Amino acid sequence: MEAVFRNARLTAGGPLADLAVGGGKFMGVTTASAAPLRAGEVDLEGRVALPGFIESHIHLDKAFLEERRSNLSGTLPDAIAITLELKRAVTKEDIRGRSERALGLLLRHGTTRARVQVEVDPIVRLRGMEAALELKEAWRGRVGLQLVVFPQEGIERQPGTGDLMREAMRMGGDAVGGVPYNDLDPERHLDIVFRLATEFGKDIDLHLDFSDDPGDRRIESVVRRTRAAGLQGRVAVGHLTSLGAMDEGTAARIADLIAGAGVHVLPLPATDLFLCGRGPVPPRHRSLTPVKALLRAGVNVSIASNNIRNAFTPSGRGDLLEIGLLLACVAHMSGASERVLIPPMFTENAARVLGVEDRYGIAPGKDADFVVLDTLSYNDIVIDQPEKRWVVKGGRVVVENLRETRWAE
Ligand SMILES: [Zn+2]
Incomplete structure (x- = not known):
């Protein structure tokens, strides 16, 4: 036994639990003992513990580009154009430096696994992939990374991208990415992505539509292709x-x-x-996939940051709990019975996206990755926005956060 974390709150109404960890795994999860605390044990004092957060969709290679140029129009074409221009100048060291800043924020806010979209094209070539593979190794004990080979500029639109994607998959890609809306022919784009995933036996992770057009039915093509390729459970769409x-x-x-x-x-x-939602003519709406309708149908829904401060997303602190509150407000899910559905979207549901369910969760034999939140209220996590008191990866405390308020007399 290497360590015991006492008095964790794992459910809203159940008894507190003691978590024994060793060899990077949970060895025992038992009803909290009444015995006095022993040396080396950590008393969580009834705080809520969740499995380590999972950032199921994040671009590290374009994090913090907002500092170089902001997207003042706020449109998608400008986001793509600004990022493409800035990308021409980036080196592997630059990508690595900004990525590490972003990973530091993610970890500080409780993320212990992330699926990273890595841009591969004739402009950046394989520099992003090389940087991501180095980061995957360097951060193994803090944030576990999966790498998606992502053709942001299209595949046929930037000749040579297909060959670079194949090379990046050989180098260690965990999933094939795609962005059909930004290519010459979206269906041919999907042909290439599905073929590559089948060839390498890997997952598919797409950026899909991103429009306010009710006539955009590309998702139906993705559904058909998923069934035809036998890839049920292995395709994600953002x-x-x-x-x-x-x-x-x-x-x-x-x-x-x-x-x-x-x-x-x-x-x-x-x-x-x-x-989105910036069309020239009314009616305009706040663009978001209909989360409640998807949940009602039984779809696995996972939320993510996507970007941290660039032309696509000027905001972001790498805090999935904060993204959860944003979703709660915009998806009309702040009410008591609905906000409890949100934390699973960056824990268990996200684990399904990454295909790591067999190793994930607070249970004996699973990876000992968890976050202790500075609150006693399991049901109010999203509206409380508690500090992440301890972040534990492989049974080891990797981050301790303290938030202190001092009142004047
Ligand atoms: Zn994205």
Whole structure:
């Protein structure tokens, strides 16, 4: 036995638990003992403990580019153009430095695993992939990384990208990324992505639609392809804001299709709210995939930061709890019975996106990754926004945060 964390709150109403960890795993999760605290044991004093947060969709390589140039129009075409221009000048060291700043924020806020979108194209070539592979090794004991090979500039639009993607998959890509809306022919883009994933036996992680157009039905093609390739449970789509623009009946029917194909949906609210809903003519709406309709249909929904401070998302502190509050407000989920559905979106549901459920969670034999929140109220995590008192990775405390208020006399 290497360490014991006493008096953890794992559920809203159940008894407190003691967590014994050793060899990087949970060895025992038992009802809290009444015995006096022994040397080396940590008393959590009834604070809530959640499994380590999972950032299921994050771009480290373009983090903090907001400091070089802001996207003042707030449109998607400008976000793509500004980032492309800045990308021409980046070196591997630059990518690595900004990525490490972002990873530090993620870890500080409780994230112990992340799925990282790594840009691969004839401009940046494989520099981002090389930096990401170095980071994956260097951060192994703090934030476990999965790498998605992502053709942000399109595949056919930037000739040579397909070959670079194949090379990046050989180097160690964990999933094939895609962005059909930013290529010459979205369907041919999907052909290439699905072929590559099948060839390497890996997951698919797409940026899908990102429009306010109710007529954009690209998701139906993704569902069909997922079934045909036998990739149920292994395809994720980010954004999917078009679904939020459709009438309720159509959205519900498509949500059923998504659930049936086991496609994961990732609302990325900080980005969706910044870039979309800016059409020239009313009616305008706050763009977001219809989270409640997706949950009703049984779709696995996971939220993520997507970006930290760049032309796609000027805000962000790498704090998934904060993204949870944003979602609660914008998806009408702040009420008591609905806000409890949000923490799973950056814990268990996110683990399903990454395909790590067998190692994930606070239970014997699972990886001892967890976050202790400075609150006693399990049901109010999202509205309390408690400090992440301790972040534990592989049974080891890797971050301790203290928030102190001093009142004047
Ligand atoms: Zn993204």
